[in-house]
Amino acid sequence: MDGLRVGGYRRGVGHRLDTRLVGWRRTLRVMTERFVTRGFVGRPRPDGEGTAGDARSRTPPGQYLTTDFPVLSAGPTPRTPLDRWSFFIEGLVREPMTWTWDEFTALPARDWTVDISCVTKWTKLDMRWRGVSVDTLFEAVELLPTAAFAIASSDGGYTTNLPISDILNGQAFVAWEYDGKPLAPEHGGPARLVVPGRYFWKSAKWVRGIRLLDRDVPGFWEGLGYHNRGDQWLEERYSGD
Amino acid sequence: MADDTTVDPVEGQVLDGNAVGGLLATAFGAEMTEVPGECAHCGTVSMVGELRAYVRAPGTVLRCPACSGVVLRVVETPNATLIDVRGAAYLRFERR
Numbered sequence: 234m235d236g237l238r239v240g241g242y243r244r245g246v247g248h249r250l251d252t253r254l255v256g257w258r259r260t261l262r263v264m265t266e267r268f269v270t271r272g273f274v275g276r277p278r279p280d281g282e283g284t285a286g287d288a289r290s291r292t293p294p295g296q297y298l299t300t301d302f303p304v305l306s307a308g309p310t311p312r313t314p315l316d317r318w319s320f321f322i323e324g325l326v327r328e329p330m331t332w333t334w335d336e337f338t339a340l341p342a343r344d345w346t347v348d349i350s351c352v353t354k355w356t357k358l359d360m361r362w363r364g365v366s367v368d369t370l371f372e373a374v375e376l377l378p379t380a381a382f383a384i385a386s387s388d389g390g391y392t393t394n395l396p397i398s399d400i401l402n403g404q405a406f407v408a409w410e411y412d413g414k415p416l417a418p419e420h421g422g423p424a425r426l427v428v429p430g431r432y433f434w435k436s437a438k439w440v441r442g443i444r445l446l447d448r449d450v451p452g453f454w455e456g457l458g459y460h461n462r463g464d465q466w467l468e469e470r471y472s473g474d
Numbered sequence: 475m476a477d478d479t480t481v482d483p484v485e486g487q488v489l490d491g492n493a494v495g496g497l498l499a500t501a502f503g504a505e506m507t508e509v510p511g512e513c514a515h516c517g518t519v520s521m522v523g524e525l526r527a528y529v530r531a532p533g534t535v536l537r538c539p540a541c542s543g544v545v546l547r548v549v550e551t552p553n554a555t556l557i558d559v560r561g562a563a564y565l566r567f568e569r570r
Binding site for chain 1: 482483484485487528530531532533535537542544547549551552553554556558
């Protein structure tokens, strides 16, 4: 793939998790309850919901709150007709899969209400999406024990990389609805990867598939100065700064 | 498709390469907007100022007006400016 380079990931907690995830299907259910990322999915907020203090505590450092949905784009908006759209999972899996639009949107879906933070410093709370968990997609293909990293690719050539420990256990989904309506093309429709626990550049618009690898390959922005992991609670904006 | 008739907010945000002329001049140490470059994807030669600039993004992406391929990418971090030139087969600087 044009412009991709190997290397550059940081050995840290994520890497140790990857090693432990060799038998990930077995441990998935156990870990689901333990891996709750702050500011994440649909967790109950019995007290303080909607209050100023609650909004502050849910805003990562260096971010400001917004109520609109800014459109950021690195290129022209792709418009793939749904009858020519498909979604693949390939690489280090037992059975590579390709779903048509109808097959994909018939997968078990759920509603997700998540807070989103963009590296350009806006944060938007309680964004409502509908889509399928990455866990469900991975169950269909069965990851090989060597699968440790994922690279998502999109119409228009965009890519982003994630260790699988960042997208398993309910941490990521592929959405085709936003706020009760089909996801608009400028926001990544027909389908967008959403990874609420990372800066929004990791939530690839117009996503068409995920490749599983045994090594980390920086994506479009990760390969040009942006942080490899992009945890907004740690302000992981840039690499080497 | 109904979407084809709606206004694409992204298109309204697209500038040309002159919009990042100052940034490029600082990074390259030369005025860049009238520098011709060849798109590595389709071979079209455009001046840097003629490239289509997507600036509402984590970095600036300069694309070929003919094929939309990425010619230059610019990211400013707090301490550095990174420029990816892989999409340019060459940039031509006149000696004067």
